[in-house]
Amino acid sequence: METQFIGEHLQxxxxxxxxxxxxxxxxLVSALSYAFQVFRKNEDPLSWNRLARVSFFIHGCSVSGIIxxxxxxxxxxxxxxxxxxxxxxxxxxxxxxxxxxxxGQEGSFLVWTFWHVVLSxxxxxxxxxxxxxxxxxxxxxxxxLASMLLGLEFGHxxxxxxxxxxxxxxxxxxxxxxxxxxxxxxxxxxxxxxxxLLQNYWMVxxxxxxxxxxxxxxxxxxxxxxxxxxxxxxEWIKPALSWAFFGVGILGIGILMGGAWAYEALSFGGFxxxxxxxxxxxxxxxxxxxAAHVMLINKKNGTSLYSSxxxxxxxxxxxxxxxxxxxxxxxxxxxxxxFTDLGMTGQLLLYMAFFTIxxxxxxxxxxxxxxxxxxxxHTSSREFWMFMGMLVLVISAVQVTITxxxxxxxxxxxxxxxxxxxxxxxxxxxxxxxxVIVALLISVAQYFKWKKxxxxxxxxxxxxxxxxxxxxxxxxxxxFRFPRVQHVLLLFTSIWAITANLDYFIRVLKGNVxxxxxxxxxxxxxxxxxxxxxxxxxxQVISRNMLNVDLGKDFPNNENILLYKGDTLAMxxxxxxxxxxxxxxxxxxxxxxxxxxxxxxxxxxxxxxxKPIVQLNNRMGNVxxxxxxxxxxxxxxxxxxxxxxxxxxxxxxxxxxxxPKPHMxxxxxxxxxxNCMYTFVLLNNNIDKKKYELNDDDLALGAKIKVTDxxxxxxxxxxxxxxxxxxxxxxxxxxxKLGIKFGFSKIDTEKGLMEISVAxxxxxxxxxxxxxAIIFPQINFLWLGCILMFIGSWVAVAKRIKDNNxxxx
Amino acid sequence: xxxIHIIGIVLIAVALAVIVSTVSESSTYVTxxxxxxNEGRTFHVIGKVNLQKDFLYNPETNANLFGxxxxxxxxxxxxxxxxxxxxxxxxxxxxxxVVGKMEGQEFHASQVLMKCPSKYNGTEAERTKNLTSSx
Numbered sequence: 001m002e003t004q005f006i007g008e009h010l011q012x013x014x015x016x017x018x019x020x021x022x023x024x025x026x027x028l029v030s031a032l033s034y035a036f037q038v039f040r041k042n043e044d045p046l047s048w049n050r051l052a053r054v055s056f057f058i059h060g061c062s063v064s065g066i067i068x069x070x071x072x073x074x075x076x077x078x079x080x081x082x083x084x085x086x087x088x089x090x091x092x093x094x095x096x097x098x099x100x101x102x103x104g105q106e107g108s109f110l111v112w113t114f115w116h117v118v119l120s121x122x123x124x125x126x127x128x129x130x131x132x133x134x135x136x137x138x139x140x141x142x143x144x145l146a147s148m149l150l151g152l153e154f155g156h157x158x159x160x161x162x163x164x165x166x167x168x169x170x171x172x173x174x175x176x177x178x179x180x181x182x183x184x185x186x187x188x189x190x191x192x193x194x195x196x197l198l199q200n201y202w203m204v205x206x207x208x209x210x211x212x213x214x215x216x217x218x219x220x221x222x223x224x225x226x227x228x229x230x231x232x233x234x235e236w237i238k239p240a241l242s243w244a245f246f247g248v249g250i251l252g253i254g255i256l257m258g259g260a261w262a263y264e265a266l267s268f269g270g271f272x273x274x275x276x277x278x279x280x281x282x283x284x285x286x287x288x289x290x291a292a293h294v295m296l297i298n299k300k301n302g303t304s305l306y307s308s309x310x311x312x313x314x315x316x317x318x319x320x321x322x323x324x325x326x327x328x329x330x331x332x333x334x335x336x337x338x339f340t341d342l343g344m345t346g347q348l349l350l351y352m353a354f355f356t357i358x359x360x361x362x363x364x365x366x367x368x369x370x371x372x373x374x375x376x377x378h379t380s381s382r383e384f385w386m387f388m389g390m391l392v393l394v395i396s397a398v399q400v401t402i403t404x405x406x407x408x409x410x411x412x413x414x415x416x417x418x419x420x421x422x423x424x425x426x427x428x429x430x431x432x433x434x435x436v437i438v439a440l441l442i443s444v445a446q447y448f449k450w451k452k453x454x455x456x457x458x459x460x461x462x463x464x465x466x467x468x469x470x471x472x473x474x475x476x477x478x479x480f481r482f483p484r485v486q487h488v489l490l491l492f493t494s495i496w497a498i499t500a501n502l503d504y505f506i507r508v509l510k511g512n513v514x515x516x517x518x519x520x521x522x523x524x525x526x527x528x529x530x531x532x533x534x535x536x537x538x539x540q541v542i543s544r545n546m547l548n549v550d551l552g553k554d555f556p557n558n559e560n561i562l563l564y565k566g567d568t569l570a571m572x573x574x575x576x577x578x579x580x581x582x583x584x585x586x587x588x589x590x591x592x593x594x595x596x597x598x599x600x601x602x603x604x605x606x607x608x609x610x611k612p613i614v615q616l617n618n619r620m621g622n623v624x625x626x627x628x629x630x631x632x633x634x635x636x637x638x639x640x641x642x643x644x645x646x647x648x649x650x651x652x653x654x655x656x657x658x659x660p661k662p663h664m665x666x667x668x669x670x671x672x673x674x675n676c677m678y679t680f681v682l683l684n685n686n687i688d689k690k691k692y693e694l695n696d697d698d699l700a701l702g703a704k705i706k707v708t709d710x711x712x713x714x715x716x717x718x719x720x721x722x723x724x725x726x727x728x729x730x731x732x733x734x735x736x737k738l739g740i741k742f743g744f745s746k747i748d749t750e751k752g753l754m755e756i757s758v759a760x761x762x763x764x765x766x767x768x769x770x771x772x773a774i775i776f777p778q779i780n781f782l783w784l785g786c787i788l789m790f791i792g793s794w795v796a797v798a799k800r801i802k803d804n805n806x807x808x809x
Numbered sequence: 810x811x812x813i814h815i816i817g818i819v820l821i822a823v824a825l826a827v828i829v830s831t832v833s834e835s836s837t838y839v840t841x842x843x844x845x846x847n848e849g850r851t852f853h854v855i856g857k858v859n860l861q862k863d864f865l866y867n868p869e870t871n872a873n874l875f876g877x878x879x880x881x882x883x884x885x886x887x888x889x890x891x892x893x894x895x896x897x898x899x900x901x902x903x904x905x906x907v908v909g910k911m912e913g914q915e916f917h918a919s920q921v922l923m924k925c926p927s928k929y930n931g932t933e934a935e936r937t938k939n940l941t942s943s944x
Contacts, residue, residue, distance in 0.1 A: 307816070391816060395823045402827050406835060418836040418853035421908055421919070426834050430827070560894045562872040614897065622898040642868060642894040770872040770894045 005168070007185040008080045016069045016164035023062035023113075024146040030055035031139035037132040038230060049132065053124065056135070059142060060117040066149070067101070067110055070163055074100050079191050082170040083107070083163040089193030099203040100194050102211075105327055105344075106149055106163040111208055113145045115215035123219070130239055133226030134219070141218055144351045148344065161344060196586045196617050202261035206254065210281060213251025214319050217288055219243040220295075221316035221355075224309050228362040233369045234305060237295050242800035244292040244312070245517070249793025251285045256786045263779075265625050270536065271782065274427040276331050279404040280322035283397045287315045290393040297383040300450050304387060305370050306363075311390070313359040317352060318401070324348040330407050378452045385445040389438060396434045403427065432486050435529055439493035442522045443469075443500035446508075465503040469496035480538050480777075490533050497526030517799055521792025524785045531782025535635075542572030543773040560641050565767040568595070568604070574636075575604060578769055581643075587625075588614045590640055590769050594629070610638045612771070614645065634777040642770040660743060660759035666752055674760060676709045676738050683754065687720060692731060699723040703744040703754055707735050719744040719756070730757065836908065841887045844911045851910050851919075856881040858905060866895045879907065879916075887911075891918040899923065 033052035037045045070083065074097050079085040087100040087107075101107045120138050124131055151162025168179035178184055220240040227236030258278060263271035272278065291311035294304040325331055328345040363370065377384040403426065406417050420426035443465070447458045473492040482488050505511065505519040513520075543561045563569055568577040579591040589611040595604040610627040617623050626639035663671055665680040684702035687694075694700055700722050707715040717733040721744040734741035739761030746755035839852045856879045865876030865888075875895040880886040889907055896902075902923035909918035 391819060394820065395827075398820075398824055399827045402824075403831050406831070416838045417832070418838045418908075420831075420834040421836045421851040421853075426830075430830070558873055560872045562868055624897055642872065642897065768868070770868055 003180060003182050005080075005185065006183045008166075009078050010080075010166075012069055012073055012078065013081060013164040013166065016066060017162070019062040019065040019069065020146070020149050020151075020162065020164070023059050023066065024143065024150060026055040026059035026062060027139050027142040027146050030059060031136055031143055034132050034136035034139060038136055045132070052132070052135065052139075056120065056124065056139065059139075059146075060121070063110070063113050063117050063146075066163070067114060070107065070110070071097065071101055077191065079188050080166055080168070080185055081163075082165050082167040082173075085167050085188075085191040087191070087194055089191040091190070092194055092199075095201075095204065096194055096199050099198060099207075102207045103194055103198060103203075104163070106161050108207060108211065109145060109148045110163070112211045112214060113142065115208075115212045116142055116145065116218060119215055119219055123222075127239075130223065130226060130236070133230045134222045136229075137222035137225045138218065141222070141355075144354070148347065157346075158344070159347065196615050197266075197623050200261065200265050202257060202265065206257040206261055209250065209257055210254035213247060213254040213285075214281075214323075216243060216247035216250055217284055217312075217315045217319050220247065220288075220291065220312040221359075224312045225359065225362060228309070228366050231366070231369070233309075233366050234298065234302065237298050237305075237308060239804060240312070241292070241295050241299065242797050242804065244288060244295055245793050245796040245800060247288050247315075248285070248292055248521075249790050249797065251281070251288065252793065253786065253790045255281050255285055260783070264628065266623075270539070270776075271779075272532070274400075274424050276404045276407075277326050279400050280325045283400050283404075284315045284318040284322060286393050286397040286400075287311055287318060290390040290397075291315055293386050294390050297386055301377075301383060303377065303383065307387075307390065309359075309363060309370065311394075313356070317356050317359075318397075320348065320352045320355065321401075324352060325404070325408070330411060380448060380453050380455055380458075382445055382448040382450050382453070385441055385448055389441040389445065392434050392437045392441070396431060396438075399430045399434075400427070432490060436486065436489045436493050439490065439497045439526065439529055442497040442525060443493065446501065446504050446518065446522075461503075461508075462500065465496060465499040468499045468503075472499070476534070480534065482537060487533060487537050490529060494526045494529035494533065498523050498530070501526065513795065514799060517792050517794075517796025519792070520795060521789050524788030524790070524792055527781045527785030527788060529785075531779055531785055535776040535779040535782060538777050540572070540775045540777075541772065542574070542775055543771060544571075560770045560772050562768055562770050563592075571773060572775065574607065576773070578767075579609070581767070586616045588616070588643075588645070590614070590643065590771075592627075592638055592769075592771065594636070610636075612638050612640045614640050614643055616645070630780075632780060634775050635779050637774045637776060639772045639774075640769050641772050644765075644768070656739070656761045657741060657759040658762055658765075660741075660757035662745060662755045662757050664748065664751075664753040665756050666754065671758075673740060673758065674765060676707050676735075676740065678705050678707045678740075678742070678758075680704075680754065680756065681706050681716075684718065692720060694722060695724065701744065701747070703742070703756060705742055705756070707738065707740065709738055717742050721745065721747060721754075732759075840881045840883050841885045841911070841916065842881075842883065844916065848911045848913075851908065853906055853908050854879075854881055854916065855904065855906050858899070858902065859886060860900060864895065864899070865890075868894065879905065887916050888914065889916045889918050889921075891921050893921070896921055896923060 030052045033048045033055060036043065037048035037052060040048070073081050073084045074088045075094075077084065077088065077090050083104060083106065087103045088097065092100065102111050116138060120135060120142075123134050123138065127134060148160045149162060150160035151165060152159045167173055168184070173179055178187075181187075220243050223236040223240035223243070227233055255278070258281070259271040262273065262278075288311075291308060291314075294307040294311060297304045298308050324345070328348060330345075377387065403419070403423075406419055409415060410417055444458070444462060447453075447461050469492060472495045473488070476491060476495075477488055482491060501519045501522040505516050505523075509516050509519065541559050544558050561569060561571065563576065563578040565578050565580060568575050573596065575595040575597065577593045577595065579593055581591070582589045590613070591609055591611055593609040594607045596607050597603075598605050608629050610629055612627040613625040615623050615625060622645065624640045624643075626637050628638070629636045665671070667680055667682055670677055670679040681704040684704050687700040687702050689696065689698065689700060692700070700720055702718045702720045705717050705719070707717060709715070715735045715738070717735060719733045719742040720731040722729050722731065728746065730743040730745045732741045732743045741759050743757035743759075744754060745757045747753075748755070836851055836853050838855060841854060841856075844850075844852045844854060859878040859880060862878045866874075872894050873892060875891045875893065877889055877891075877899075878886055879889050889909075891907070891909075904923075906922040907916060907918040908920040908922070909916055911917075
């Protein structure tokens with residue numbers, strides 16, 4: 001007999017499943033209809049178009065419906081749904097409910113699908129004769145994405161993972177007797193909740209921005225494929241260009257938001273750690289920047305068509321590869337931030353293979369038409385240097401991809417390679433010289449004219465910015481003294497990128513913002529490189545502990561300091577003091593005050609206080625969240641690396657005593673404890689056995705101990721050693737006020753020593769933290785650069801859109 | 810020479826350089842035994858922490874030195890010294906990766922990476938408990 005479960009709301013799940021199937025089939029119908037519109041021109045293309053648009057509309061509504069339903073289920077805490085149970089809880093604040101939606105893989109695929117729908121709508125409205133071929137490709141992508149939610153299983157093959165699966169049907173729980181009970185739901189008090197680590201406003205804005213960036217890479221790809229399909233191998237570039245710059249801006253800002261999150265809330269110890277998950281989204285951005293630039297070249301002089309097509313394809317495929325890396329569980333040992341495998345690896349690979357092969361086939365079919373004009377670019381032309389820039393970007397992308405793909409290489413070839421021991425250093429040693437070249441090209445390329453330019457004129461125009469950059473770089477170098485030559489080179493070239501583009505903006509473009517997208521974005525890149533360089537190379541760990549025994553030069557161990565509550569220690573130019581802690585929900589706040597000595601008065605003056613957090617997190621393990629004090633010229637980053645948490649106190653017994661420690665003492669010996677000292681006064685062999693309820697034939701000895709507290713107040717205790725038959729044991733005696741107890745556990749008759757066991761209450765031990773503090777100088781250049789780059793990209797997008805409109809008129 | 814040829818040559822050369830440098834710079838996942846044979850070279854070792862044995866951590870004397878016993882995948886147990894503070898929640902790590910080198914009988918780790926139980930896959934009793942417990 002079927003069990004009748006009480007309290008479930010199955011209608012929502014049923015509706016959700018209808019939406020899922022509808023979104024998949026409607027996408028398929030739409031893709032096919034667009035294909036008919038493209039290829040069967042003489043068969044009433046308009047009716048195909050109508051069918052395609054209607055099914056797109058159904059697809060879009062279904063996707064929105066799935067999101068709305070899932071949000072509703074999370075909002076109203078319907079824990080009979082596994083996804084809701086897994087990602088949310090009743091205690092969750094409403095603002096984080098959206099974050100629950102995209103915490104899981106199914107939800108993040110949904111967001112991605114949703115952005116495709118939004119961008120596709122723009123294509124339908126504005127695409128004109130590009131609508132059919134571009135939308136055909138977009139809807140093919142949607143078919144694949146929608147299939148990620150199907151949740152169908154054929155034997156071992158699993159297609160997608162359904163977000164509406166019921167908890168009692170989910171593989172991990174299906175066979176539990178608990179979920180067979182009709183009223184199981186009433187016994188479930190709460191969901192597992194959103195990982196506290198992710199309860200952060202960045203989790204609300206970073207993933208949707210990044211996915212919008214991912215979605216934006218699909219459009220230039222769809223244009224390129226649509227162009228090849230309809231034999232307009234060149235014409236696609238113009239309408240796709242604004243999309244490419246849109247992608248550069250959005251994806252860039254999405255990645256940097258991730259960096260800002262890592263810097264602000266996660267303990268990566270910086271804003272960029274070359275973590276595989278970070279790299280996976282950086283690489284498509286780099287190739288997209290390359291793609292956008294060669295597309296510009298093509299628009300100007302018709303060359304670089306191959307590179308344009310290859311790069312937009314590579315960008316899109318790399319976005320798929322990035323989802324494969326982060327979702328297949330393959331990163332396992334190399335990143336702690338990857339999703340776990342939901343068994344969709346095969347599906348993701350198929351998806352990648354399909355679009356790669358489609359692009360290759362189309363390029364081969366159209367190879368004769370794609371062929372570049374025979375003339376080669378002149379070395380004094382702008383396009384030549386832009387092309388070189390693209391090559392450098394590709395090299396950079398290749399290096400990051402190969403190193404990040406080590407786990408994939410291991411999987412394919414069965415090798416046992418591990419990432420380089422100092423991965424950050426390895427990436428930097430490759431990327432730094434490349435960044436120097438990129439910065440150099442950013443500085444000079446704009447001054448070359450298209451086709452051919454006069455060398456003397458270029459040199460003349462560049463002189464001012466060159467000299468200014470030299471002066472600024474000199475001042476900064478004088479102040480910081482960078483350790484390596486390539487640092488100095490990057491310092492100079494990134495400043496030159498700023499001054500040269502600023503100069504271009506002022507003297508060449510006469511401050512016309514509308515035409516200055518490139519200049520503004522390039523100034524932004526200059527600032528990003530400059531900020532990254534200074535804050536990284538010149539970062540200073542000020543929490544150096546000079547007292548510790550070192551384990552040798554290769555094994556430095558002094559980056560953390562121990563700070564007792566109430567103590568003040570010198571740290572860099574500051575003095576720090578640990579004031580105490582406070583628990584609020586899952587977070588423990590540690591208050592650290594920073595002081596500076598006033599040299600005239602000799603007094604300590606409080607500068608600021610920081611509250612780094614240790615978060616008690618059952619799912620990810622306790623995590624510590626740094627706190628940062630921001631100055632205009634530097635950040636002071638403070639981070640608890642170790643603290644004794646309340647949970648660690650489980651070693652204490654029920655009265656709160658820690659495990660007793662034995663001390664060998666003789667009469668007259670004194671030992672210091674944390675809040676008192678105690679003296680062994682004398683051995684008493686005249687014990688009143690009745691009083692202690694001992695047997696007459698027990699052997700009993702007392703140890704008279706004097707305990708003196710910090711106020712010189714004296715207490716007396718007498719722990720007793722008992723030998724019953726041949727079994728020794730002790731009767732403890734305590735000073736309750738001081739939280740200390742004494743036992744008399746052994747007698748060493750040979751040496752005349754008594755073993756006194758002393759146990760102190762846990763609360764006696766002084767509270768302390770171990771912390772790390774880092775100064776990041778000039779990190780604000782980096783954030784300024786991010787904002788400028790974003791603004792610049794938007795200005796460029798706006799200009800392209802305007803140009804396109806003019807072209808149509 | 811045409812541009813496309815230059816691209817081809819440059820890209821192939823760089824790709825080769827990247828592969829060579831990645832392979833030569835990359836570390837290897839090994840067992841303690843293999844690390845012992847190549848004393849002084851840096852390796853990655855995967856294994857489990859022995860929770861029965863005490864951790865060697867006394868922050869009040871040295872906050873930057875943390876020692877523990879860890880068994881590699883073959884079960885070979887070695888004392889690991891890490892030159893940092895004890896990672897938060899170290900006891901809960903299911904599996905850890907240490908990066909460093911053997912020095913005599915000790916493994917000196919410069920990095921300790923922990924893999925925490927992120928996905929739920931406990932025993933039946935734990936799963937039921939997890940369902941009914943209010944966090």
